[in-house]
Amino acid sequence: MSNQTDMMIEAIAPTTSRRLPVSRLVGFALLALLAVAAIGGPDLIGKDPAKQSLLDTLQGPSAEHPLGTDNLGRDMTARLLSGAQLSLSLAFLSVITAGLPGTLLGVVAAWFGGWTDRLLGAFADAVLALPGLLLVLMLAAISPGSWWALYAGISLTLWVDYFRYTRQRARIVLAEPSVEASRLLGLGPWLLIRRHLIPEIGPGLLTIAAFGAATAVTAVAALGFVSVGVRPPTAEWGVMMTELLPYWREAPFLILQPVGCLVLTVLALHLSVGGLRRS
């Protein structure tokens, strides 16, 4: 009964603007800021994140140390920037290493179906048999403290999201009459992918990428925090939280800095693709 009314309401409603909502713009702005921090790193302020100064421990903000110093007198700004570099580069790389093969294999599975599809599906199911972080935790534990183990573990866990989404959507899209029509009209595989698949799954993949990057950043920090990820003295947000937790009473603002950086990064990533709206 409502179909008709909807059509009429739509007909008279002002054309929906294709402008981005404010929350997404905020997300992009924050991401740009974080990208600058990550690319520049500690070099931005010309300070060494590892340089200790046992005479200047747990200091508050000053001209010399804008965000204070930690329990070993190291400059907090330099350490946070170094942490951003580590987390964001790993997140970025794992999005690429998980996203490309995940998406390609998803298209392959949907396109060919049959045994190819079943085999790839079984592999994905195997990865999903364990909760993601548990798998990352165990893979990272093979070679403790190694950046590479962490990166490999996170990528291996995340590719499944792209794969499953692409496979499921592509299967639906490829079965649509429009694809059959395009085939009859003589469009080859490349045009079918460009005109039918990419416009249809692109936005969803972007969302998965943003959420995947957030998962990667969180995983690095979580593992660092429980001392099974990156090891001290590396400046990593999770490691910094562990190091600063004992000094919460003397310097509560110090422990809140890496926590804030982490939350801000995840928030920026989520906001940039529209927050919690279901895609």
Next chain:
Amino acid sequence: MTYSIEVEALSVFAGTTLLMGPVSFSVAPGGTLVIMGETGAGKSLIAQAILGTLPGALRSEGRITVNGRRVDTLAATQRAAMWGHELATLPQEPWRALDPLMRAFRQVAESHRFVAGTSRAEARRETVDAFAALGLTGAEDRLPGALSGGMAQRVAFAAATAAKAPILMADEPTKGLDAARHAKVVDLLARVPASGGTLLAITHEVAVTRRLGGHVIVLREGQLVEQGPADQVLTAPADPYTRSLLHADPQFWDKAQSHPAGDIVLTAKAVDVVRGGKRLISGFDLELRQGERVALTGPSGIGKTTLLDALAGLLPPVAGSVLRARSLSAHAVQKLYQDPPAAFPTRIPLDRSLRDVARLHGSDWQVVLRTLENLGVHPSLLSRRPDEVSGGELQRISIARALSVRPKVLLADEPTSRLDPITQKETLKMLERVGAQENIAMVLVTHDRHIAEKWADRVIQLA
């Protein structure tokens, strides 16, 4: 006398924009009112205004009286209290109007129990009776998803009328049902006025109006075109729009001219069609010649679409063979689809899709544009996406797209069943014209016997 429904100067607005009206009418007990019009005419808005279910963004003006009681000024809760007791509603798409998780029997029984207010045992008994009376025995334990469209409509009817409301409002009650089931639903509705109730029916089908009779209102784009007794409106319409609406009923089409048939382009020999492991059609033979129009008809589920796919070479026949003439190029067989928006890539502008095809086949873009104009499509529409143009326009664009590959055979799968009657007539006429101009052989799949007979040179009845 007290009318069942009396409407005076009813208009519906979205903000300050007039969507529908003003209309005035009245129906007495034992009477029938039919509201006719095409998609977007605002027919449903009248029913929603009477019922009090207009969406929040819309408001109505004018007086509405139900059984002598003015309702448009009542609070929402008071109007809701009349539902089921004084006003019963038959929904447009019954399978979507039934709770997908509740078995059919319980959905009717709960109406008896909670709306009519009978005891549990009584409600059971009444429901059993209703299922027997409506020929639903055996469907008690089915979920709505497992009911056919006709059965779902009858379950909805039983659930809506449990408390014996004297007025029944039915919005497009035949939508999505095939011809054989139309009659049953219409008979069910006709029983209401016959037993002293009041019927308000909304439909775009002339045939339904003709069978129900009573008082008829014709709407077009929210405007009242004309109203009067069914006999008068249907036999001597005063308004040209009403006339074209009536003439759009395939029964009254002129028989299309046949053209001299040329060489054989497609041959089907003893083709069997299987879907879901079931043999639907066996031993199908066809010799299709240049410029000829063939219609395939038969009830739904008989395998018409699957047969068409076999002819298109989209799916190899399980037995028999489909042979194309040697002169045919690889893309000489093209297809038109039932749901035009589904036949185009959804998220890219139409000219992108059309240019791709033209480029692949070396067709001049200017020629494509001329074809579009020839079909009455304004080129400015091409910058839109498929969901931003109407179904009729989109179907014409898809015809133009198919023509740009210079096909010899055009297979059309119910290409107009989702279109309004007038658009349907125009579209099929256009198809006939391009077939003659370009000497294309066409196969039309349709469930409508009249369309098949009027449009095609040759009708193949599948049964």
Next chain:
Amino acid sequence: MTPFAKAALATLATRGVQAIIVALIVGIVSFAMMQALPGDAAYRIAAGRYGYDMMDAASAEAVRIELGLDQPALVQMWTWLKALAQFDLGTSAVYGTSVAEEIGAQLGYSLLLAAGAVITSLLIALPVGIVTGLRPGGVLDRMTLAVSIFLRAIPAFALGIVLVLVFAVQLKLFPVAGFKGASNLVLPSLTLGLGLAAVSNRVVRDAVAEAMSADWRLFARTKGLSARLTLTRHVLRNASVPVVAYIGVQLAYLIEGVVIVESVFAWPGIGHALVHAIFGRDIAMVQGTALVLGLTYVALNLCIDLACRGIDPRGRAA
């Protein structure tokens, strides 16, 4: 056999395969972990068994032969997995006790925490989701959306740190860490529960809003059912289908959360033990705890599957 029983059996089979895959992955990764350890494995195991004082080259040699450490890696892995298949989880290198025994003591705590988290999340998400779902687009809806996005952005352990700082350290309302009584349960459950509710309240909201705008909801009303009866007899059941299915999706978050949050609060559960074991290179413990966590995950998923089939009679084969 009824269709329901058939579907339930199919689910059981799928989850059974998953359980085997879990055991294989955990076994192989643990084995790889052992292979990657520096130094001579035989010495380490001997030290683990007999203590550093009691161990010498001879006992290391004995271990080497007993465990087949002198054989090729693939043969060793086969032996390793065979032991796992016989539920022989081995002995903890750090505590010197049987891994099965250790886990038996810890599992209860973890399940308690998980239950606390799920109950907390439901207590928050159900009322909030239903109220906002009944009035989508309202002030409350937009406010809870903002709060949800923000909470969702805080990883469980960071939220744990913040809650500890605020409630335990500043306000001294709840104990910081360890487990001495029910009051210890509050902060960890709240940490995990808030994280779960941040998303699930939106899922409840979407499900309710969708059910409320469905054609069948309007028809239930126009056939004469009251708003209350429509809600209780139709809307809630339909809305619960996606909600229960989503609890299944959240199980991964729950298990991950248990591992990390237990470490934050020094909760004597299995997740804390896992992290501890990885840190201490106690491979038998790593394998045992990871295996039990993985199998718990599978078992909980199975429960959700069955619940979904129970609520939604449109049972489709798995």
